[in-house]
Amino acid sequence: MLYEILIIILKVFIIIIPLMVSIAYLTYFERKVIGAIQLRKGPNVVGPFGLFQPIADGIKLLTKETIFPQNANKFIFAFSPILTFALALLSWAVIPIDYKVVLSDINVGIMYIFAISSLGIYGIIMAGWSSNSRYAFLGALRSAAQMISYEVSIGLIIISILLTAGSLNLSEIVLSQENYWYIIPHFPMFLIFFISTLAETNRAPFDLPEAESELVAGYNVEYSSMTFGLFFLGEYGNMILMSAMTTILFLGGWLPPLNNDFFNLIPGFVWFMLKVSFLLFVFLWVRATLPRYRYDQLMSLGWKLFLPLSLFWIIITSIVLYYY
């Protein structure tokens, strides 16, 4: 029993440590990619090619002063970044990186992820409310409304995938894409899902909660030091998680693009990481290219376009599946 628990703890570390490194280097990658798109160099001073920049940033954040505003509800104020970051990590317990390479292969995997990512809203609402600041409060309200709106379309798209795969288990969803990835029959839903994940993670062009020109920084105005750092890391962790989810649902997870000998030489987790990295690159590409949406446009896009379309797609998928 003790031995088994030690093995599990070892596995937990094998997941968390690369994840932390990925989150840290995603911030570096973002600055490099946006720098390249804007014909700048990006970070290049700390270490070779600026590779130690995330570490320097981390140490800087860690040694700054943690400010508790006097009007804030101190306990909730301190707890919300902790909750946000822990929840951002938690979904990784069920993500299959390769065949049978997963911490816990539960049979309701997709529902678990859906539940955990819904809980993420609590961290933001609690942060905005407990800061007791107008900016933070407005930012949190906007952010929460935006996230729940797009969660509806994400949920409906997941239903279409479930209809096709016939299972809630993430590994089985990947294995059912052996012949063709779901991006082929569900291509319109792939686009909507990707745009919804942009909105769900509060990324550009839907980064209204932190519209720096009007709301200063949204729900994390009052945060400093590591409390801010935890929100920041949580946001990037959620980006990686959403890319992993898109990979599993639409891009065939760890499966190679073609089932031939050459592609099978490359191990599955490399394919998985390549797909996730590509999606993350698109996240950054979008941020560097598109201007910010207006809030009413954002809400009408979610409710008036994505919701009816994804509902309609469920009906089409079920009719097609019923007759074939």
Next chain:
Amino acid sequence: MNEYIPILIFLIFAFLLSFGAFFFSIFVGKKSSYAEKNSTYECGFEPFDDSRGRFEVKFYLVAILFIIFDLEIIFLFPWAVAFSEIGLFGFLSMMFFLFVLTIGFVYEWMKGALDWS
């Protein structure tokens, strides 16, 4: 049940890491607080008032709509997984449910519950 023990251990470690980062930063970070630094941010002014006031009712409306649709999604989950076994009756029942829901949705739309201007 055994599958959920790793998740529990993962949860413990995720929170340990979060709490650890938080308390470590309080421990090593510098401390020099005074009234101005600790006051609520307000673009260079003394804060006028706090945020315990009224806010736009639209946000509340969105939350209500979300609950309806999220319930519907949860209702669709078992249907989608069992779809190959429930046959024509299961298929038509869900189509009827979606039809009723669509009527409600169209009503909301026409009433302007989805407009933000």
